[in-house]
Amino acid sequence: MICLRAGLRSVGAALVAVCVAAAQVAEPRPAAAAADAVPGVTIGTMLGDDFAAYPRVIRLEHGPDKGTLVATQMMSADDGGENKGNIGAIFHSTDDGKSFARVGAVKDWFSYSKCCNTLYELPVQVGDMPAGTLLWAASFWADKPAAGADEMTQRIWKSTDQGRSWTFLAQPHKISVEGEGAWEPEFIVDSGGELIMFLSDESDPAQSQKLIALYGGDGLAWSAPEDVVALPMGKERPGMAVVRKIPDGRYLMSYEICTDRAWPDQTGPVRGCAVHVRWSSDGRHWGNPADPGTRVRTADGTFLTGTPTLTVSGNTVLINAYRVRRSDGTPAPGDGKIIFGNAANGQGDWFEIAAPAPLQVRGYSPDHVWQCDGYSSPLLGSADGNTVLQITTNWTQTASGLQCRAYVGTGLSMPVGKLAATEASRAWVTRSQEHYSGLRAEGDVRHWRMSSGGIATETVLTEMAGPPVVFTYDDQQHWFARSKSKALAHKWWDASNAAWASDTWATGLAGDPAAMVIANAQHVWAVDTTGTLRHWWWTPGQPIRTDTWASGVTGRPSVTLVGNVQHVFARTTSGTIAHVWWNPYQGFRRETITTGTTLAADPVTGQTEDQQHVWAVDSSGNLQHWFQNPRSGWQHDVWGLGAVGRPAFLHIGTTQHVYARTTSGTLGHWWWSPGQPVRSETWAQGIGGNPTALEINGQQHVWATDTSGVLHHWWLAPGQAVQRDTWGR
Numbered sequence: 001m002i003c004l005r006a007g008l009r010s011v012g013a014a015l016v017a018v019c020v021a022a023a024q025v026a027e028p029r030p031a032a033a034a035a036d037a038v039p040g041v042t043i044g045t046m047l048g049d050d051f052a053a054y055p056r057v058i059r060l061e062h063g064p065d066k067g068t069l070v071a072t073q074m075m076s077a078d079d080g081g082e083n084k085g086n087i088g089a090i091f092h093s094t095d096d097g098k099s100f101a102r103v104g105a106v107k108d109w110f111s112y113s114k115c116c117n118t119l120y121e122l123p124v125q126v127g128d129m130p131a132g133t134l135l136w137a138a139s140f141w142a143d144k145p146a147a148g149a150d151e152m153t154q155r156i157w158k159s160t161d162q163g164r165s166w167t168f169l170a171q172p173h174k175i176s177v178e179g180e181g182a183w184e185p186e187f188i189v190d191s192g193g194e195l196i197m198f199l200s201d202e203s204d205p206a207q208s209q210k211l212i213a214l215y216g217g218d219g220l221a222w223s224a225p226e227d228v229v230a231l232p233m234g235k236e237r238p239g240m241a242v243v244r245k246i247p248d249g250r251y252l253m254s255y256e257i258c259t260d261r262a263w264p265d266q267t268g269p270v271r272g273c274a275v276h277v278r279w280s281s282d283g284r285h286w287g288n289p290a291d292p293g294t295r296v297r298t299a300d301g302t303f304l305t306g307t308p309t310l311t312v313s314g315n316t317v318l319i320n321a322y323r324v325r326r327s328d329g330t331p332a333p334g335d336g337k338i339i340f341g342n343a344a345n346g347q348g349d350w351f352e353i354a355a356p357a358p359l360q361v362r363g364y365s366p367d368h369v370w371q372c373d374g375y376s377s378p379l380l381g382s383a384d385g386n387t388v389l390q391i392t393t394n395w396t397q398t399a400s401g402l403q404c405r406a407y408v409g410t411g412l413s414m415p416v417g418k419l420a421a422t423e424a425s426r427a428w429v430t431r432s433q434e435h436y437s438g439l440r441a442e443g444d445v446r447h448w449r450m451s452s453g454g455i456a457t458e459t460v461l462t463e464m465a466g467p468p469v470v471f472t473y474d475d476q477q478h479w480f481a482r483s484k485s486k487a488l489a490h491k492w493w494d495a496s497n498a499a500w501a502s503d504t505w506a507t508g509l510a511g512d513p514a515a516m517v518i519a520n521a522q523h524v525w526a527v528d529t530t531g532t533l534r535h536w537w538w539t540p541g542q543p544i545r546t547d548t549w550a551s552g553v554t555g556r557p558s559v560t561l562v563g564n565v566q567h568v569f570a571r572t573t574s575g576t577i578a579h580v581w582w583n584p585y586q587g588f589r590r591e592t593i594t595t596g597t598t599l600a601a602d603p604v605t606g607q608t609e610d611q612q613h614v615w616a617v618d619s620s621g622n623l624q625h626w627f628q629n630p631r632s633g634w635q636h637d638v639w640g641l642g643a644v645g646r647p648a649f650l651h652i653g654t655t656q657h658v659y660a661r662t663t664s665g666t667l668g669h670w671w672w673s674p675g676q677p678v679r680s681e682t683w684a685q686g687i688g689g690n691p692t693a694l695e696i697n698g699q700q701h702v703w704a705t706d707t708s709g710v711l712h713h714w715w716l717a718p719g720q721a722v723q724r725d726t727w728g729r
Contacts, residue, residue, distance in 0.1 A: 062132030120187035127218025172222035190283030200239030209237035301327025314385020357409030372404035411630035417564030424469035466512035648693035
């Protein structure tokens with residue numbers, strides 16, 4: 001048995017010995033693809049197939065492997081002789097975290113037991129170590145006679161080949177143990193180019209624990225420690241520091257403060273191991289050590305406790321922790337399933353983001369005294385700022401029993417939300433009526449409504465240049481369309497007052513609008529004559545407001561709301577797809593989606609479970625399909641040939657349906673279900689306009705005009721043949 005000594009970071013924490021059965025475990029093998037998980041639990045990709053603790057991950061910024069992810073974790077091992085204990089296994093990923101392969105290990109046999117390894121890439125030259133040199137460090141117990149009795153130290157190793165091989169560098173700090181320790185090394189290089197190591201130190205008789213810093217100008221000679229956070233209450237335990245450079249150029253430190261009593265901070269009484277942050281302009285000066293810092297919490301008081309880790313993704317700071325608590329200290333519903341984000345450099349309220357590698361097993365094995373489930377799980381923001389990677393430790397059932405393993409997941413760095421909205425359409429339903437509105441050749445916007453009494457029609461707008469979009473808002477129906485004078489025309493019917501009203505929202509439009517309702521706000525997007533994607537919105541009691549989302553676009557955009565993130569997809573002037581999204585916490589993001597083909601028509605977007613989808617027809621008539629989820633990024637396939645115009649999309653059950661006009665003038669229907677290939681069929685001949693689709697009570701309903709401008713309606717109920725009627729001109 002090999003015993004790992006670890007400081008429990010909970011109320012009344014004390015050092016305990018935790019033993020892991022490793023004496024009979026062979027040298028770790030390359031990263032595994034799967035393992036026997038706890039029954040009923042699904043967990044993501046496993047980093048390594050042996051005991052894992054305290055994983056860490058970075059993205060290389062220098063050298064020939066720039067962009068490669070490098071991960072480490074403490075793993076149990078022996079060399080077949082007397083050397084045994086934990087090693088720092090090193091893994092590489094060249095596909096942004098989708099898979100990892102074992103490339104090396106830090107095998108320091110100074111002692112049997114070690115803990116809390118860290119991994120860091122030098123951003124600049126330090127001493128004789130060039131930028132790109134990797135540093136690895138951990139806390140070591142002197143539990144071998146040759147190492148000396150009752151001592152604890154930090155030992156640093158370096159690598160100049162991206163972690164494949166390692167050489168010993170320095171031993172900067174050593175204390176007498178006698179029940180205390182020094183934990184959790186963390187490196188940064190400050191604004192002056194000096195290397196700093198932070199530690200959680202228990203050797204001060206006046207402090208249960210404090211955060212200290214040591215300065216190593218060349219990595220070899222290190223200063224005496226200086227206090228960073230040392231609280232006057234004495235029993236409080238600040239520790240587990242992680243430091244990152246944030247978007248405004250400052251440094252942000254996250255850490256926990258553990259206590260067995262309630263004590264006040266800036267946001268009220270707190271106990272446990274609440275997560276705090278503090279800022280430094282240079283990475284060296286962190287303010288008054290007696291100041292506890294600022295507690296990390298959301299607007300409703302939800303806060304994090306224990307083992308925090310920190311990263312930056314684009315303009316967003318992200319923090320993960322061991323537990324999520326309500327304001328009263330009880331477990332929050334998102335415990336183990338969410339992380340926190342902040343787009344104001346860590347200041348003010350934080351917001352919730354779905355955890356990329358959510359915890360599946362909490363406290364599965366109470367006879368284990370060492371925390372595994374979610375203990376110090378690191379985060380890594382993506383290079384483009386759109387996603388975040390997480391490595392989570394969790395209990396796993398193996399052939400030799402329960403072991404702690406590390407699992408990798410990637411998710412979108414966007415907030416969790418409860419709102420939902422769909423894009424306005426030409427077809428909609430009110431009570432027992434089916435509605436459709438379209439543009440006639442002479443420029444009239446026509447409205448058809450079908451009920452048990454038959455089909456009625458009316459003209460809503462005249463002198464229009466493009467088809468309308470319509471949504472319902474309380475008892476109102478709202479039409480938006482581009483006029484021949486390039487205005488954004490708006491007309492609505494108020495059923496409560498049995499009255500029509502109209503206004504103009506904008507001028508200078510070149511493309512047709514897309515619209516949707518979000519909460520009580522009406523939103524419209526359209527492209528103007530300068531190729532700019534513009535956005536207008538209105539809420540009761542406020543004037544119409546506007547902002548600009550993108551440039552270099554054309555045609556009609558497609559919009560959707562995912563959580564509380566507004567997404568817009570638009571065709572660019574170069575034939576690619578511009579994807580622009582906004583949320584109230586992080587502001588705007590943009591990316592370009594392309595496969596080397598040139599689009600000939602406008603895209604349509606849709607959402608299925610956790611996937612975003614986009615369909616569009618290219619210049620060769622291919623019905624192209626792009627899709628992404630938080631773990632995979634954008635992927636692509638081709639659904640069919642001979643399509644033209646803008647398609648329509650429905651998601652019914654687990655099946656995705658797409659309808660499009662074909663080059664031969666038919667109404668084509670393509671569909672895909674899990675485990676099946678894309679299938680297709682023809683619903684009608686002589687189609688002259690782009691289709692519109694709507695689900696009504698589980699049935700597929702599609703409207704399109706023929707080459708004479710007559711509106712037709714098709715519907716398909718499960719187990720029946722396609723039916724059709726004609727609604728007229």
